[in-house]
Amino acid sequence: MNPDWYDEGMAHIWLPYSQMKTAIPSLRVASTLGCRIRLEDGRELVDGISSWWSACHGYNHPHIMECMQAQLARMPHVMFGGLVHEGALRLASRLARSTGLERVFFSDSGSVAVEVALKMALQYWRNAGKPHKDRFLCFSHGYHGDTLGAMSVSDPEKSMHKAFKNAVIKQFVVDIPSGEYAFEEFDSLLEAHHGELAGVIIEPLVQGAGGMKFHSPDVLAEIYRIAHKHGILFIADEIATGFARTGTMFACQQAGITPDIMCLGKALTGGAMTLGATLASKAVFEGFYDDNPEHALMHGPTFMANPLACAAANASLDLFEREPRLAQVADIETKLTVMLEPCRALQHVKDVRVMGAIGVVQMQAEVDVHALRPQFIERGVWIRPFGDIVYVMPPFVMTTDELALLTKAVYNVLKDGA
Ligand SMILES: Cc1ncc(COP(=O)(O)O)c(C=O)c1O
Structure with a gap:
């Protein structure tokens, strides 16, 4: 029997x-x-996807809880226009130090961080007297969020937003190049269209919601090099990859590049609160910094730099400093590689791949999500497949036994059910 709040509320809620x-x-x-x-009926699920890839330290980490409680007692929120507070400025300094990007603009979610990045790139070129640079180049299988601008730079054909492809601004969409010939073509495209292109936007190393596709640091570095060669801003959407998910604190570090603009979200607060950040290089910031008020970045979400969220984010960064997160991710990578390998031999499995704390089993065809989910739950794990992908992105503090439970569940469910 469901409690009354459930049955009543379900008649009013609209789910994602x-x-x-x-x-x-x-x-x-x-x-x-x-x-x-922990479910209300007493069952417990091992979380294989860290609440949409955000809870990197696991849930309710005592340090994050303490810092948020201390902040809550002082001030849960105050506007950020004309007022600042210690948590936001400390966080900005720390993010700048760890990314090599000078300026940090806070917002309230990943999608908004992407909107800000796009707007920043557009206005950068306007301020520079090049308003015709007003399009973006993005990649097939890319996903950058659910708002209109973010949808416009996500894959228009294959993504969950394909229904909106004629309602959003048309951008340049290409496959991630691989191989010399593909790079020559990519180079020629940018050469031909650099006058229209404000920026190239990419999820570095791992395209997440568009199909958990990986590319190499060399490919990423080459895309960056070619974008810069043609005077096009390079925007790294590290909302999913940031904070050690791919094995380094930021995925761009593996390619030895510092983007012009970077988007952060999800694990920024250790998954405890919603917070987005758009970081800009000194050069991008200088494109706004002059006596002309019209050259200011005209953006300011009501809840930007929310103090409670900043407290969680600062606490999360403390944990990255104090606890061996990168070593834990490396260990998870090794274990996932071994533990998911048997899936390769299963019928209907197309590929098994692992990067950092991301383990992916790609099927030959779309899976029946409705049929698979209860089977995972029966086995005590929380895993949400989509499309042809069954994946795990566990918290970095997961034990070997918990990882084994997750990966065995993937193997057994795919063996029996997919
Ligand atoms: C790469 C990437 N960008 C942007 C977003 C959107 O973030 P949010 O859901 O916080 O708006 C996501 C969310 O999955 C993402 O994976």
Whole structure:
């Protein structure tokens, strides 16, 4: 029997990415702890996807909780226009130090961080007297969020936003180049269109929601080099890859590049609160810095730099400094590689790939998400496949036993059910 708040509320709630008529019932969560989600009926699930890839230290980490509680007692929120507070400025300095990007603009989610990045690039060129540089180049299988600008730079054909392809601004969409010939073509395209192109936007090393596709640091470095050669800003959307998910603090570091603009979100607060950040290089910032008020960046979300979120983010960065997160990610990478390998031999499996704390089993065809989800739950794990992808992105503090439970569940469910 469901409690009354559930049945009553379900008649009013509108859930994400769901056909409300046919969606399977959502589970009632009572609490979270470590790598586990506790359901109201007493069951416990090992979380294989870290709440959409954000809870990198697991849930309810005592240090994050303490810092948020201390902040809550002082000030949960204050506007950021004309006022500043210690948490936001300390966080800006720390993010600048760890990314090599000088300026930090806070917002309230990943999608908005992307909107700000696009707007920043557009206005950078306007301020420079080149307003015709007003298009972006993005990549097939890319995903940058659910708002209109972010949708315009996501894959228009294959993504979940394909229904909107004629409603958003048309951008240049190409495959991620690989191989000499593809790079020559990419170079020629940018040569031909650099006068229109404000920026190239990419999820570095791993394209997430568009299909968990990987590319190499060399490919990333070459895209960066060619964009710069043609005077086009390079925007790295590290919302999913940032904060050690791919094995380094930021994916761009593996390619030895510093983007012009970087977007952060998700694990920025250790997954405890919503917060986005758009970081800009000194050169990009200088494009706005003059006596002309019209050259200012005209953006300012009501809840930008929310003090509670900044407290969580500062606490999360403390944890990256104090606890061996990068070593834990390296260890998870080794274990996932071994533990997911048996899936390769299963019927209907097309590919198995691992990078950092990301393990992907790609099927030959789309999986029946509705059929698979209850099977994972029966096995005590929380895994949400999409398209042809069954993946795990665990918290970095996951134990070997928990990882084994997750990966065995993937193997057994795909063996029996997919
Ligand atoms: C690469 C990337 N960019 C942007 C977003 C959007 O972030 P949010 O859901 O916080 O708006 C996501 C979310 O999955 C993402 O993976």
